[in-house]
Amino acid sequence: METKTNMKQAAAVNKVPKYSMKSRRVFKNIGLYLFMGMLAFIFLFPLVWMLVSSLKSDVQIFRDMKTVHVFIPPLYDSVSAYFANYTQALERVDLLKYTGNSLIYTMGIIAFGLIVNSMAGYALARMDFPFKNFWMAIIIAxxxxxxxxxxxxxxxxxxxxxxxxxYTGLIVPFIANAFMIFLFRQFFIGFPKELEEAARIDGCTPIGIFFRIIIPLSKPVFATVAIFTFVNHWNDFLWPLVVANDEKMRTIQIGLQYFFAQQPVQWGQVMAALTIATIPMLLIFGFLQRYYVEGLTHTGSKN
Incomplete structure (x- = not known):
């Protein structure tokens, strides 16, 4: 009886027109894309609003706040009018100097941090030494x-x-990072041991294995750690404020506070300054994003 019932069900499924199944897939994909588009709009809303507002005067910003024009750039007769807020913001505060300081600060931490944290993660993942699990627990703690x-x-x-x-005082205290060491360790655990064994047979030292074999095959995790580190330290405010009290050493996040020091606040200039401060983060994510998801996937491996 069960066999006959299954055969009837299979026959019923086969009788479903192909075009109806295709229509279901089409509607399903349309619904999925609409949902993803709505999520993208929600996440991009602040960014688009900031960019469009940086091209407007304060009067236009507040006038368009509750209308659809909040997403529509203004129409000017000259190109220079579109960048008036940027020009005034750069004249008011040396944003380029502060941006350069932030780049040196974050890139220094990334460059040295990738070396130190990756070597520590590799040692914890692939080498045997006394109290290895104890030190791993301390790092995670x-x-x-x-x-x-x-x-x-x-x-x-x-x-x-x-x-x-x-710059030494800004960079050195944050080179070693427990979370980044953990990410590297989780990624390196998934490496096949045969690669290292073959390299040892060829006479390669542990340092040689790491730099010649492990690093070239670890672009996803290096890109992921670079993005995390850049975002974390590009937005730093308290530590640069404490250590870099000389105006020549101040970072972009401290420079942004100058726009709120004088009243009334020029919101068009504020939006222009925020756009300038956001551009480096968008660029680094744009260059490294193809490795980002792959790196997160691999770092989820279990020991």
């Missing part, structure tokens, strides 16, 4: 410590070294 709680002793240490108002 430090993730829960708020950074603000160690700023005072960290500043005293930096001050005693004479690193105040230097």
């Amino acid at each position: 430090t993730i829960i410590i708020p950074a603000e709680s160690i700023f005072l002793p960290l500043y005293v240490l930096v001050h005693n070294f004479g690193w105040v108002n230097t």
